[in-house]
Amino acid sequence: xxxxxxxxxxxAQDETPYATALDAHARRDTLNLMVPGHGATxxxxxxxxxxxxxERALAMDIPPLIDGIDVGPASPLVQATRLAAHAWGARRxxxxxxxxxxxxxxxxxxxxxxxxxxxxxxxxxxxxxxIDGVLIGDLTPRFVLPSIDQDRGINHGVTAEALxxxxxxxxxxxxxxxxxxxxxxxxxxAVADIPALARVAHEHGVPLIVDGAWGSHFGFHPELPESxxxxxxxxxxxxxxxxxxxxxxxxxxxxxxxxxxxALEPLLERAYMLTQSTSASALLLGSLDVARxxxxxxxxxxGATIAHLSAFRERLRADGRFPIxxxxxxxxxxxxxxxPLRVSIDVASTGLTGHRVRDLLGSEFGIFLEISTxxxxxxxxxxxxxxxxxxxxxxxGAIADRAAAASDATAAAAAExxxxxxxxxxxxxxxxxxxPRSAYFARHETVDAAEAIGRISADSLxxxxxxxxxxxxxxxxxxxxxxxxxxxxxSPIGYVRGALDAAVSRFRVVARSDDxxx
Numbered sequence: 001x002x003x004x005x006x007x008x009x010x011x012a013q014d015e016t017p018y019a020t021a022l023d024a025h026a027r028r029d030t031l032n033l034m035v036p037g038h039g040a041t042x043x044x045x046x047x048x049x050x051x052x053x054x055e056r057a058l059a060m061d062i063p064p065l066i067d068g069i070d071v072g073p074a075s076p077l078v079q080a081t082r083l084a085a086h087a088w089g090a091r092r093x094x095x096x097x098x099x100x101x102x103x104x105x106x107x108x109x110x111x112x113x114x115x116x117x118x119x120x121x122x123x124x125x126x127x128x129x130x131i132d133g134v135l136i137g138d139l140t141p142r143f144v145l146p147s148i149d150q151d152r153g154i155n156h157g158v159t160a161e162a163l164x165x166x167x168x169x170x171x172x173x174x175x176x177x178x179x180x181x182x183x184x185x186x187x188x189x190a191v192a193d194i195p196a197l198a199r200v201a202h203e204h205g206v207p208l209i210v211d212g213a214w215g216s217h218f219g220f221h222p223e224l225p226e227s228x229x230x231x232x233x234x235x236x237x238x239x240x241x242x243x244x245x246x247x248x249x250x251x252x253x254x255x256x257x258x259x260x261x262x263a264l265e266p267l268l269e270r271a272y273m274l275t276q277s278t279s280a281s282a283l284l285l286g287s288l289d290v291a292r293x294x295x296x297x298x299x300x301x302x303g304a305t306i307a308h309l310s311a312f313r314e315r316l317r318a319d320g321r322f323p324i325x326x327x328x329x330x331x332x333x334x335x336x337x338x339x340p341l342r343v344s345i346d347v348a349s350t351g352l353t354g355h356r357v358r359d360l361l362g363s364e365f366g367i368f369l370e371i372s373t374x375x376x377x378x379x380x381x382x383x384x385x386x387x388x389x390x391x392x393x394x395x396x397g398a399i400a401d402r403a404a405a406a407s408d409a410t411a412a413a414a415a416e417x418x419x420x421x422x423x424x425x426x427x428x429x430x431x432x433x434x435x436p437r438s439a440y441f442a443r444h445e446t447v448d449a450a451e452a453i454g455r456i457s458a459d460s461l462x463x464x465x466x467x468x469x470x471x472x473x474x475x476x477x478x479x480x481x482x483x484x485x486x487x488x489x490x491s492p493i494g495y496v497r498g499a500l501d502a503a504v505s506r507f508r509v510v511a512r513s514d515d516x517x518x
Contacts, residue, residue, distance in 0.1 A: 013087065013296045018080035019289040021069045022282055026059035035063050035279075062282050069282075080289040084252060087296050088219065088238070089230035091257035092265060094272050095288050096250065097280035100213040100239035101129035103253035105275050107181075107209045107235050108133025110267035114260075116206065117176025121166050123183050124429075125155045125468045127211060128497075130181060131436070131460055135473065138437040139178070142170055146183075146468070147332045148426060152325065152346065153373040155468055156186050157334040160196035167204045177204065183211040184228065187371050187467075188378060189339035190329055191215075191225045198232025207234035207260040216244030216252070217341065217383050220295045221302040225337045229256045234264065243341055243382055246291035250284040294384070301384035306340045309381055312389045313343060319393075321349040321400050325376055343379040347396070351403040357396075365395040373464075426468065427484045430476035434510065439474035443511040446500065449486065452477045452507035459508050461498045463488040477507060 032039045038046035040059050050058055064070055070077040077095070085093040096102045104127060111120065120134065124143040134141050144166045146155045163180065170177050180201040184192035194210060201208040210233040212218065219227030228236045236254040240246045255261055255268060295302075316322045325344035329335040347357045354372035361367040361377075371378040381387060434442075434456050444458040457477050462469045463485055470481050485504045489496050500506045 012079075012083060013293070015083070016080070016289045016293045017076040017083070018069070019286040019293075021076035022060050022062070022286045025062060025066070025069060026056065032062075036061060057283065060283055060286065064278070064280060064282075077285065080285075080292070084288065084292045085254065087292050088227050088236070088252075088254050089256070090236070090254035091261050092255045092268075094253045094268070094276075095280075095285045096252060096272075097277050097284045098251075098275060099129075099241075099249050100211075100237050100251040101127070101132070102275045103237040103239075103251055104129040104211065105133040105136060106253055106268055106271040107179075107237065108137045108139060109271040109274065110235075110264055111179035111207065111209070112137030112139050113267045113270075114178055114207075114263055117178045119170060119175040119177045120179050120181055121163070121170060121177055121206075122181040123158050125183060125186075126181060127183075127213070128460065128462075130211065131469070131472060135437045135440050138435065140175070140432070140435060141472070142166060142175065142177075143429070146186075147334050148468075149325075149328075149332070150425075152375040154186075154188055154325070154344075154376065156188070156190040156329075156332050157184055157192035158182060158197075159334045160193060160200045162334075163197055164200045164204075167200065167206075171204075177206050179207050179209055180204075181209045181211065185212070185215045185218075185225070185339050187214065188344045188376075189214075189326060189342045190332070190335045191337040191339065192334055193336045194228045194231040194233055198234075202232070202259065207258070207264065208232065209235045209237070211237045213237055213239035213251075214242055215339065216240045216242060217295060217302070218339075220383070221299055221306065223303065223306050223340060225339065227254075229254045232256075232258070234258045234260050235268075240288055240291055243339075243380065244291045245294055245382055245384075247284050247287035249281075250288050250291075252288060298384050305381055305383055305385055308386050308389070309340060309343055309379075312379075312393075315393060316343075316345065319397070322347060322396060341381055341383060345377050345379065345396075346375055347377055347399075348375045349403075350396075350400045352399070357399060360399055361392070361395055365391070365398075367392055367395055425484075427470065427478065427480035429469075429471060430478040430481060432474050433476050434474040436472055436474040439510050443513070444508050445511050446506050446508050449482050449505055449507060452509055453479045453482060455507070455509035457507065458510050459498050459500075461485060461496055461504075463496050467497075477509070482507075 038049055038058050042050040042055055081093050081095055119140045121142045124145045144158045144162050146157050148155050198208045210228040212228050216238040218225045234256050238252040240252050241248045241250050313324050323346040326338040329338055347354050353374050354376045358369050358372035358377050369377050370380050439458055455477055457471045457475055460469055460472045485496050489504045496504050
């Protein structure tokens with residue numbers, strides 16, 4: 001489909017109302033006797049800050065509630081959010097200054113107040129900010145395990161069949177489900193079947209929340225997957241700064257015009273008031289307006305990036321030492337597409353872990369990557385970018401050549417500093433014996449690992465890889481879970497997020513007198 005046919009034009013998508021208003025204000029001759037303390041000038045102590053981030057950044061760093069910028073129902077800020085809603089196919093969009101973590105908390109707070117129930121059915125590999133929302137909203141989670149690439153320590157998504165089975169099980173248990181929460185795309189670019197998952201959720205009478213944090217660019221080119229907002233998702237979490245091009249910490253939450261929109265919209269507005277800073281950064285919000293404009297106008301540039309990365313994949317395939325992980329996505333029934341703006345690379349041929357390769361790329365070659373696992377690294381490229389990927393190819397080749405030329409002694413030394421090891425089998429979580437919120441805020445005590453078995457966890461712990469929470473507040477700690485966490489912690493392949501110490505020798509558990517059940 002040619003780009004001219006693909007674009008979804010609206011008369012004002014070529015405008016940036018909020019960013020333009022900020023720029024106009026910055027160009028005025030003003031006397032700022034208000035916060036922030038730098039006064040939008042380089043005078044006095046602000047000279048250091050101006051040297052750090054630039055005079056223009058200071059001039060545009062203004063507080064909220066200024067006429068002509070963000071005051072009133074037709075303000076430039078409101079206009080910008082309406083343009084964003086249209087661009088992503090939403091009924092309404094919120095601009096967020098506290099990241100996609102804020103969007104996750106808003107979503108969980110809203111569904112907790114729908115009056116449909118206190119249970120949420122969620123993908124087990126949910127982001128920690130979703131668990132935060134579960135705690136704040138006093139929800140009870142029921143989890144669906146994603147598919148796992150055991151060889152590489154990667155978790156993907158869930159199928160519509162697995163979701164349907166869990167929702168049926170919840171009904172059989174007389175659990176009142178308020179919503180479904182899934183993740184698409186994954187860190188590694190795996191895209192779930194959103195239309196099928198939305199159909200299942202709606203058949204069971206609940207809204208679908210999609211954590212699309214890593215897919216804010218979806219829907220802006222015919223070779224990109226479609227935005228979940230146009231595929232049946234009721235709420236879509238968008239970490240716009242990741243691959244959408246806005247400044248770090250800026251994000252959006254999209255509400256689709258679906259069967260639950262009327263009920264969700266006022267609840268989301270109230271959740272927004274609870275979670276958004278009262279001093280939201282104009283620079284962050286303005287960057288969202290600019291990123292939306294760039295994405296809507298940049299179809300050809302996005303296409304050039306896709307072609308650039310496609311050629312990079314072909315060169316890696318021809319090299320033969322660095323398999324493209326997405327080439328094997330067809331083996332997983334939950335994956336229906338992949339994000340072409342990231343390249344997941346198996347680096348096992350180097351004889352080092354992905355973590356070690358990532359470290360070497362940064363320290364020796366000045367190449368910095370977002371993610372690594374025991375066997376893999378992931379390359380992210382923003383839309384419209386054409387980075388020098390031959391530099392990465394040469395660096396990977398140098399690392400691989402070094403490994404191939406190493407003697408047995410050198411190889412043994414390398415093993416001590418990151419050689420790939422087997423990933424322990426993922427244990428099943430223990431039973432949920434206490435509401436997560438109650439467990440998290442209960443009186444707790446710290447005990448040795450052996451004493452923690454059978455106790456109720458006050459913390460959320462997740463071993464990386466594969467990054468799935470092994471225990472959350474309220475769940476019983478099992479012997480298998482303790483063994484798994486300690487095995488991962490003792491190896492060079494990962495770490496345990498949330499652990500009290502690196503060896504996972506101690507656990508924080510609910511005091512027995514506060515163990516009052518779910």
